[in-house]
Amino acid sequence: MMIAAVIYNYPKLNIIAGYSAKSTASSIFVANRTLEFTDKTDTDFSPINLADDKVNISEKSAQSGAFGLLTRKAFYREGLGSVLALEEQDLNKNYLTPKRALADQTTPFPYGNAAQKDTVFNNVDYAKLSQTLDVLFDSVNQTRAAVVVYKNQIIAERYADRFNQNSKLLGWSMTKSILSTLFGVLEHQEEIDVFEKDLFDEWRKDERKEISIHNLLQMNSGLEWDEDYNSISDVSKMLFLERDMTKIQIEKPLVGMPNETWNYSSGTTNLLSGILRRQFKTHQEYLDFWYAALIDKIGMNSMIVETDLAGNYVGSSYAWATARDWSKLGLLYLQNGTWNGEELFNEKWVKYATKPTPTSDGWYGAQIWLNSGKRYPNAPKNMYFFSGYQGQNVFVFPDQDLVVVRMGLTKNADIDALLSGIVKSIK
CATH class of the missing domain: 3.40.710.10 (DD-peptidase/beta-lactamase superfamily)
Structure with a gap:
Protein backbone atom coordinates (compact mmCIF):
# COMPACT_ATOMS: atom_id res chain seq x y z
CA MET A 1 0.00 0.00 0.00
CA MET A 2 2.79 2.40 0.98
CA ILE A 3 4.74 1.56 -2.19
CA ALA A 4 1.66 2.20 -4.33
CA ALA A 5 1.12 5.58 -2.65
CA VAL A 6 4.73 6.58 -3.28
CA ILE A 7 4.55 5.54 -6.94
CA TYR A 8 1.29 7.44 -7.40
CA ASN A 9 2.59 10.65 -5.79
CA TYR A 10 6.17 10.55 -7.12
CA PRO A 11 5.49 12.89 -10.07
CA LYS A 12 3.90 15.39 -7.67
CA LEU A 13 6.97 15.22 -5.42
CA ASN A 14 9.11 16.01 -8.45
CA ILE A 15 7.13 19.17 -9.10
CA ILE A 16 7.06 20.18 -5.42
CA ALA A 17 10.80 19.80 -5.02
CA GLY A 18 11.43 21.41 -8.41
CA TYR A 19 9.30 24.46 -7.65
CA SER A 20 10.91 24.91 -4.25
CA ALA A 21 14.49 24.50 -5.50
CA LYS A 22 14.00 26.88 -8.42
CA SER A 23 12.20 29.51 -6.35
CA THR A 24 14.78 29.29 -3.57
CA ALA A 25 17.75 29.64 -5.92
CA SER A 26 16.23 32.65 -7.68
CA SER A 27 15.13 34.31 -4.45
CA ILE A 28 18.61 34.06 -2.96
CA PHE A 29 20.91 34.53 -5.96
CA VAL A 30 18.79 36.83 -8.15
CA ALA A 31 16.86 38.82 -5.54
CA ASN A 32 19.50 38.63 -2.75
CA ARG A 33 17.12 37.32 -0.08
CA THR A 34 17.92 34.86 2.68
CA LEU A 35 16.88 31.22 2.89
CA GLU A 36 14.98 31.93 6.11
CA PHE A 37 13.00 34.75 4.51
CA THR A 38 12.31 32.71 1.37
CA ASP A 39 11.05 29.73 3.36
CA LYS A 40 8.69 32.00 5.33
CA THR A 41 7.31 33.81 2.29
CA ASP A 42 7.87 32.69 -1.31
CA THR A 43 7.72 28.95 -0.67
CA ASP A 44 5.48 28.95 2.39
CA PHE A 45 2.28 27.61 0.83
CA SER A 46 0.81 24.16 0.36
CA PRO A 47 2.09 21.83 -0.95
CA ILE A 48 5.41 23.56 -1.70
CA ASN A 49 6.11 24.10 2.00
CA LEU A 50 6.42 20.32 2.35
CA ALA A 51 9.87 20.53 0.69
CA ASP A 52 13.03 20.84 2.75
CA ASP A 53 15.40 23.47 1.30
CA LYS A 54 19.17 23.82 1.57
CA VAL A 55 21.53 26.32 -0.04
CA ASN A 56 25.17 26.06 -1.12
CA ILE A 57 26.39 29.66 -1.29
CA SER A 58 29.79 28.89 -2.84
CA GLU A 59 28.23 26.71 -5.54
CA LYS A 60 25.30 29.14 -5.93
CA SER A 61 22.79 26.35 -5.81
CA ALA A 62 19.69 25.36 -3.89
CA GLN A 63 18.55 21.83 -3.14
CA SER A 64 15.02 20.80 -2.16
CA GLY A 65 13.92 17.41 -0.95
CA ALA A 66 10.45 15.94 -0.68
CA PHE A 67 10.02 13.51 2.26
CA GLY A 68 13.50 12.13 1.67
CA LEU A 69 12.22 10.40 -1.46
CA LEU A 70 13.28 12.82 -4.15
CA THR A 71 15.71 15.76 -4.41
CA ARG A 72 15.94 18.51 -7.01
CA LYS A 73 18.75 21.02 -7.46
CA ALA A 74 18.67 24.48 -9.05
CA PHE A 75 21.73 26.57 -9.76
CA TYR A 76 22.51 30.18 -10.63
CA ARG A 77 24.34 31.38 -13.75
CA GLU A 78 25.50 34.99 -13.91
CA GLY A 79 23.40 36.93 -16.42
CA LEU A 80 20.97 34.03 -16.95
CA GLY A 81 19.44 33.56 -13.51
CA SER A 82 18.59 30.24 -11.90
CA VAL A 83 17.51 27.00 -13.53
CA LEU A 84 16.71 23.45 -12.46
CA ALA A 85 19.37 20.88 -13.24
CA LEU A 86 18.19 17.71 -14.95
CA GLU A 87 21.52 15.92 -14.67
CA GLU A 88 24.72 16.54 -12.72
CA GLN A 89 26.77 17.76 -15.71
CA ASP A 90 24.35 20.66 -16.21
CA LEU A 91 26.03 22.39 -13.27
CA ASN A 92 29.47 22.35 -14.92
CA LYS A 93 28.64 23.44 -18.47
CA ASN A 94 29.61 26.79 -19.97
CA TYR A 95 26.64 29.01 -20.89
CA LEU A 96 26.56 32.00 -23.20
CA THR A 97 25.41 35.15 -21.41
CA PRO A 98 23.84 38.38 -22.75
CA LYS A 99 25.85 41.55 -23.13
CA ARG A 100 24.39 44.31 -20.97
CA ALA A 101 24.51 48.10 -21.23
CA LEU A 102 25.73 50.18 -18.32
CA ALA A 103 22.94 51.70 -16.27
CA ASP A 104 22.42 55.45 -16.63
CA GLN A 105 22.78 56.76 -13.09
CA THR A 106 22.79 60.45 -14.00
CA THR A 107 19.54 60.96 -15.97
CA PRO A 108 16.47 61.33 -13.72
CA PHE A 109 13.68 58.74 -13.66
CA PRO A 110 12.10 57.50 -15.86
CA TYR A 111 14.72 57.81 -18.61
CA GLY A 112 17.54 57.05 -16.23
CA ASN A 113 17.97 55.74 -12.73
CA ALA A 114 18.83 58.96 -10.92
CA ALA A 115 16.36 60.63 -8.56
CA GLN A 116 13.47 62.25 -10.38
CA LYS A 117 12.97 66.00 -10.50
CA ASP A 118 9.92 66.11 -8.27
CA THR A 119 6.84 67.95 -9.40
CA VAL A 120 3.87 68.65 -7.17
CA PHE A 121 0.64 68.43 -9.17
CA ASN A 122 -2.14 70.72 -7.97
CA ASN A 123 -4.74 68.31 -9.38
CA VAL A 124 -3.55 65.33 -7.32
CA ASP A 125 -5.10 64.65 -3.92
CA TYR A 126 -2.03 63.11 -2.29
CA ALA A 127 -3.80 62.31 0.99
CA LYS A 128 -6.52 60.37 -0.82
CA LEU A 129 -3.89 58.63 -2.93
CA SER A 130 -2.03 57.54 0.20
CA GLN A 131 -5.22 56.26 1.83
CA THR A 132 -6.01 54.27 -1.31
CA LEU A 133 -2.67 52.46 -1.05
CA ASP A 134 -3.11 51.70 2.66
CA VAL A 135 -5.32 48.66 2.05
CA LEU A 136 -2.60 46.94 0.02
CA PHE A 137 -0.11 46.71 2.85
CA ASP A 138 -1.67 44.44 5.43
CA SER A 139 -1.25 40.79 6.38
CA VAL A 140 -4.03 39.70 4.03
CA ASN A 141 -2.98 41.49 0.85
CA GLN A 142 0.77 40.93 1.26
CA THR A 143 1.81 43.61 -1.21
CA ARG A 144 5.55 44.01 -1.58
CA ALA A 145 5.68 47.14 -3.73
CA ALA A 146 3.36 49.76 -5.17
CA VAL A 147 4.34 52.58 -7.52
CA VAL A 148 2.06 55.17 -9.10
CA VAL A 149 3.49 57.17 -12.03
CA TYR A 150 1.58 60.20 -13.36
CA LYS A 151 2.89 62.22 -16.30
CA ASN A 152 6.27 60.46 -15.96
CA GLN A 153 6.49 61.38 -12.26
CA ILE A 154 6.29 58.98 -9.32
CA ILE A 155 3.50 60.46 -7.21
CA ALA A 156 3.23 57.55 -4.76
CA GLU A 157 5.58 54.74 -3.84
CA ARG A 158 5.45 52.26 -0.99
CA TYR A 159 7.22 49.06 0.03
CA ALA A 160 6.67 46.32 2.56
CA ASP A 161 9.23 45.64 5.27
CA ARG A 162 12.51 44.31 3.86
CA PHE A 163 11.74 45.63 0.37
CA ASN A 164 12.74 48.92 -1.26
CA GLN A 165 13.17 50.59 -4.64
CA ASN A 166 16.19 48.37 -5.37
CA SER A 167 14.45 45.05 -4.64
CA LYS A 168 14.12 42.73 -7.62
Missing part, protein backbone atom coordinates in the same frame (compact mmCIF):
# COMPACT_ATOMS: atom_id res chain seq x y z
CA LEU A 169 10.63 41.25 -7.87
CA LEU A 170 9.47 38.34 -10.00
CA GLY A 171 6.89 39.39 -12.57
CA TRP A 172 5.81 35.83 -13.40
CA SER A 173 3.51 36.10 -16.45
CA MET A 174 4.20 39.82 -16.89
CA THR A 175 7.24 38.40 -18.70
CA LYS A 176 4.81 37.47 -21.49
CA SER A 177 4.30 41.18 -22.21
CA ILE A 178 8.08 41.64 -22.48
CA LEU A 179 8.22 38.91 -25.12
CA SER A 180 5.24 40.31 -27.04
CA THR A 181 6.85 43.75 -27.09
CA LEU A 182 9.97 42.29 -28.69
CA PHE A 183 7.82 41.09 -31.59
CA GLY A 184 6.53 44.65 -31.82
CA VAL A 185 10.09 45.95 -32.01
CA LEU A 186 11.02 43.42 -34.72
CA GLU A 187 7.91 44.22 -36.73
CA HIS A 188 8.68 47.94 -36.48
CA GLN A 189 12.15 47.14 -37.82
CA GLU A 190 10.46 45.22 -40.68
CA GLU A 191 12.29 42.07 -39.63
CA ILE A 192 9.19 39.94 -39.03
CA ASP A 193 5.56 39.63 -40.09
CA VAL A 194 3.34 38.52 -37.21
CA PHE A 195 0.80 37.14 -39.71
CA GLU A 196 3.34 34.62 -41.01
CA LYS A 197 2.07 31.01 -41.12
CA ASP A 198 3.58 27.58 -41.87
CA LEU A 199 5.79 27.94 -38.80
CA PHE A 200 7.06 24.39 -38.15
CA ASP A 201 7.86 21.29 -40.18
CA GLU A 202 5.85 19.27 -37.66
CA TRP A 203 2.72 21.26 -38.58
CA ARG A 204 2.93 21.13 -42.38
CA LYS A 205 0.95 17.92 -42.82
CA ASP A 206 -2.14 19.05 -40.89
CA GLU A 207 -4.28 22.08 -40.14
CA ARG A 208 -1.69 23.48 -37.72
CA LYS A 209 0.09 24.94 -40.77
CA GLU A 210 -2.62 27.66 -40.70
CA ILE A 211 -1.54 28.88 -37.26
CA SER A 212 0.17 32.28 -37.47
CA ILE A 213 2.46 34.12 -35.07
CA HIS A 214 -0.51 36.43 -34.61
CA ASN A 215 -2.65 33.51 -33.39
CA LEU A 216 0.10 32.54 -30.93
CA LEU A 217 0.47 36.09 -29.63
CA GLN A 218 -3.27 36.20 -29.00
CA MET A 219 -3.28 32.67 -27.50
CA ASN A 220 -5.94 31.87 -30.04
CA SER A 221 -4.19 29.08 -31.93
CA GLY A 222 -6.54 26.21 -31.08
CA LEU A 223 -3.65 24.12 -29.73
CA GLU A 224 -4.22 21.85 -26.77
CA TRP A 225 -2.76 23.07 -23.47
CA ASP A 226 -3.50 22.57 -19.78
CA GLU A 227 -2.52 25.61 -17.65
CA ASP A 228 -3.15 24.13 -14.19
CA TYR A 229 -0.60 24.91 -11.49
CA ASN A 230 -2.26 22.65 -8.92
CA SER A 231 -1.68 19.37 -10.73
CA ILE A 232 0.73 17.51 -12.99
CA SER A 233 -0.21 19.55 -16.04
CA ASP A 234 1.40 20.80 -19.24
CA VAL A 235 2.60 23.99 -17.57
CA SER A 236 4.05 22.33 -14.46
CA LYS A 237 5.86 19.72 -16.55
CA MET A 238 7.24 22.44 -18.84
CA LEU A 239 8.57 24.65 -16.04
CA PHE A 240 10.03 21.92 -13.85
CA LEU A 241 10.89 18.97 -16.09
CA GLU A 242 11.86 20.28 -19.54
CA ARG A 243 15.33 21.14 -20.82
CA ASP A 244 13.96 23.10 -23.78
CA MET A 245 10.70 24.84 -22.87
CA THR A 246 10.04 26.06 -26.41
CA LYS A 247 9.19 22.61 -27.78
CA ILE A 248 6.39 21.20 -25.65
CA GLN A 249 3.63 23.27 -27.31
CA ILE A 250 4.81 22.27 -30.81
CA GLU A 251 3.88 18.67 -30.04
CA LYS A 252 0.29 19.47 -29.09
CA PRO A 253 -2.63 18.73 -31.42
CA LEU A 254 -5.42 21.11 -32.36
CA VAL A 255 -8.50 20.99 -30.17
CA GLY A 256 -10.06 24.02 -31.87
CA MET A 257 -9.54 26.22 -34.91
CA PRO A 258 -7.03 29.07 -35.16
CA ASN A 259 -8.59 32.46 -34.41
CA GLU A 260 -11.64 30.76 -32.93
CA THR A 261 -10.40 29.10 -29.71
CA TRP A 262 -8.82 31.24 -26.99
CA ASN A 263 -6.89 29.30 -24.35
CA TYR A 264 -4.35 30.79 -21.94
CA SER A 265 -1.07 28.96 -22.46
CA SER A 266 2.41 29.58 -21.08
CA GLY A 267 3.59 26.93 -23.53
CA THR A 268 2.49 29.18 -26.38
CA THR A 269 4.59 32.03 -25.01
CA ASN A 270 7.69 29.88 -24.76
CA LEU A 271 7.02 28.60 -28.26
CA LEU A 272 7.12 32.27 -29.31
CA SER A 273 10.46 32.63 -27.53
CA GLY A 274 11.74 29.82 -29.73
CA ILE A 275 10.35 31.53 -32.84
CA LEU A 276 12.09 34.72 -31.76
CA ARG A 277 15.37 32.85 -31.38
CA ARG A 278 15.11 31.65 -35.01
CA GLN A 279 15.17 35.26 -36.21
CA PHE A 280 18.87 35.51 -35.36
CA LYS A 281 21.88 33.81 -36.90
CA THR A 282 23.49 33.05 -33.55
CA HIS A 283 22.41 32.27 -30.04
CA GLN A 284 24.44 35.24 -28.79
CA GLU A 285 22.43 37.64 -30.97
CA TYR A 286 19.20 36.26 -29.54
CA LEU A 287 20.45 36.65 -25.98
CA ASP A 288 21.63 40.22 -26.61
CA PHE A 289 18.51 41.36 -28.48
CA TRP A 290 16.17 41.22 -25.49
CA TYR A 291 18.32 43.69 -23.59
CA ALA A 292 19.75 45.85 -26.37
CA ALA A 293 16.44 46.35 -28.20
CA LEU A 294 14.16 46.78 -25.21
CA ILE A 295 15.12 46.07 -21.61
CA ASP A 296 18.33 48.10 -21.31
CA LYS A 297 17.14 50.47 -24.03
CA ILE A 298 14.42 51.80 -21.70
CA GLY A 299 16.57 51.65 -18.59
CA MET A 300 15.14 48.49 -17.04
CA ASN A 301 18.69 47.75 -15.96
CA SER A 302 17.70 45.82 -12.87
CA MET A 303 15.85 43.26 -14.98
CA ILE A 304 17.08 39.73 -15.53
CA VAL A 305 15.14 37.26 -17.66
CA GLU A 306 16.00 33.69 -16.75
CA THR A 307 16.68 31.05 -19.39
CA ASP A 308 16.05 27.32 -19.58
CA LEU A 309 18.89 24.81 -19.89
CA ALA A 310 18.79 25.10 -23.69
CA GLY A 311 19.42 28.84 -23.50
CA ASN A 312 15.91 30.05 -24.31
CA TYR A 313 14.46 32.93 -22.34
CA VAL A 314 11.52 31.64 -20.31
CA GLY A 315 9.19 34.26 -21.72
CA SER A 316 6.20 32.78 -19.95
CA SER A 317 7.33 33.35 -16.39
CA TYR A 318 10.79 34.37 -15.29
CA ALA A 319 11.62 38.09 -15.47
CA TRP A 320 12.82 39.90 -12.33
CA ALA A 321 13.06 43.68 -11.91
CA THR A 322 12.44 46.49 -9.46
CA ALA A 323 8.93 47.93 -9.27
CA ARG A 324 10.23 51.17 -10.77
CA ASP A 325 11.70 49.32 -13.73
CA TRP A 326 8.48 47.37 -14.25
CA SER A 327 6.70 50.73 -14.49
CA LYS A 328 8.95 51.71 -17.40
CA LEU A 329 7.42 49.04 -19.62
CA GLY A 330 4.02 50.57 -18.91
CA LEU A 331 5.36 54.04 -19.65
CA LEU A 332 6.76 52.85 -22.97
CA TYR A 333 3.27 51.75 -24.01
CA LEU A 334 1.75 54.92 -22.63
CA GLN A 335 4.11 56.83 -24.94
CA ASN A 336 3.16 54.66 -27.93
CA GLY A 337 6.57 53.03 -28.20
CA THR A 338 8.72 56.18 -28.15
CA TRP A 339 11.32 56.34 -25.39
CA ASN A 340 13.16 59.58 -24.73
CA GLY A 341 12.78 60.58 -28.40
CA GLU A 342 13.60 57.18 -29.92
CA GLU A 343 10.83 55.15 -31.57
CA LEU A 344 11.04 51.47 -30.66
CA PHE A 345 7.59 50.81 -32.11
CA ASN A 346 4.59 53.03 -32.77
CA GLU A 347 0.92 53.51 -32.06
CA LYS A 348 0.04 50.85 -34.63
CA TRP A 349 1.62 48.15 -32.46
CA VAL A 350 -0.05 49.46 -29.30
CA LYS A 351 -3.44 49.29 -31.00
CA TYR A 352 -2.67 45.79 -32.26
CA ALA A 353 -1.41 44.51 -28.90
CA THR A 354 -4.43 45.91 -27.04
CA LYS A 355 -7.09 44.81 -29.52
CA PRO A 356 -9.37 42.17 -27.96
CA THR A 357 -8.68 38.63 -29.08
CA PRO A 358 -11.72 36.88 -30.61
CA THR A 359 -13.41 34.59 -28.06
CA SER A 360 -11.53 36.11 -25.09
CA ASP A 361 -14.60 38.10 -23.96
CA GLY A 362 -12.61 41.31 -24.28
CA TRP A 363 -10.07 40.19 -21.71
CA TYR A 364 -6.94 39.59 -23.79
CA GLY A 365 -4.85 41.14 -26.54
CA ALA A 366 -1.37 40.12 -27.72
CA GLN A 367 0.06 38.79 -24.42
CA ILE A 368 -1.51 41.79 -22.68
CA TRP A 369 -4.66 41.77 -20.53
CA LEU A 370 -7.48 44.21 -21.27
CA ASN A 371 -10.29 45.86 -19.35
CA SER A 372 -12.57 46.13 -22.37
CA GLY A 373 -14.47 43.18 -20.91
CA LYS A 374 -14.78 45.21 -17.66
CA ARG A 375 -12.95 42.81 -15.38
CA TYR A 376 -12.48 45.89 -13.21
CA PRO A 377 -15.87 47.62 -13.56
CA ASN A 378 -14.86 50.87 -11.87
CA ALA A 379 -11.68 51.34 -13.88
CA PRO A 380 -11.61 52.88 -17.38
CA LYS A 381 -12.62 50.47 -20.11
CA ASN A 382 -9.54 51.28 -22.22
CA MET A 383 -7.12 50.48 -19.40
CA TYR A 384 -4.87 47.49 -20.12
CA PHE A 385 -2.32 45.67 -18.02
CA PHE A 386 0.50 43.18 -17.70
CA SER A 387 -0.37 40.46 -15.19
CA GLY A 388 1.41 37.67 -13.33
CA TYR A 389 0.85 34.94 -10.77
CA GLN A 390 0.20 35.99 -7.15
CA GLY A 391 -0.86 39.50 -8.08
CA GLN A 392 1.94 41.03 -10.15
CA ASN A 393 0.50 43.88 -12.21
CA VAL A 394 1.37 46.93 -14.28
CA PHE A 395 -1.77 48.89 -15.19
CA VAL A 396 -1.68 51.41 -18.05
CA PHE A 397 -4.27 54.22 -18.25
CA PRO A 398 -3.98 55.96 -21.65
CA ASP A 399 -6.48 58.75 -20.93
CA GLN A 400 -5.10 59.55 -17.48
CA ASP A 401 -1.39 59.47 -18.45
CA LEU A 402 -0.99 57.03 -15.58
CA VAL A 403 0.83 53.78 -14.76
CA VAL A 404 0.20 51.78 -11.58
CA VAL A 405 2.43 48.93 -10.38
CA ARG A 406 1.43 46.43 -7.70
CA MET A 407 3.72 43.53 -6.80
CA GLY A 408 2.54 41.03 -4.20
CA LEU A 409 2.28 37.51 -2.90
CA THR A 410 -1.50 37.14 -3.17
CA LYS A 411 -4.36 38.08 -5.46
CA ASN A 412 -6.58 38.98 -2.51
CA ALA A 413 -6.27 42.74 -2.96
CA ASP A 414 -9.36 44.64 -4.11
CA ILE A 415 -7.74 45.84 -7.32
CA ASP A 416 -10.93 47.45 -8.61
CA ALA A 417 -11.12 49.67 -5.52
CA LEU A 418 -7.41 50.40 -5.77
CA LEU A 419 -7.56 51.49 -9.41
CA SER A 420 -10.73 53.54 -9.11
CA GLY A 421 -9.38 55.20 -5.95
CA ILE A 422 -6.16 56.18 -7.68
CA VAL A 423 -8.02 57.59 -10.68
CA LYS A 424 -10.35 59.55 -8.38
CA SER A 425 -7.37 61.05 -6.55
CA ILE A 426 -6.37 62.76 -9.79
CA LYS A 427 -8.89 65.51 -10.43
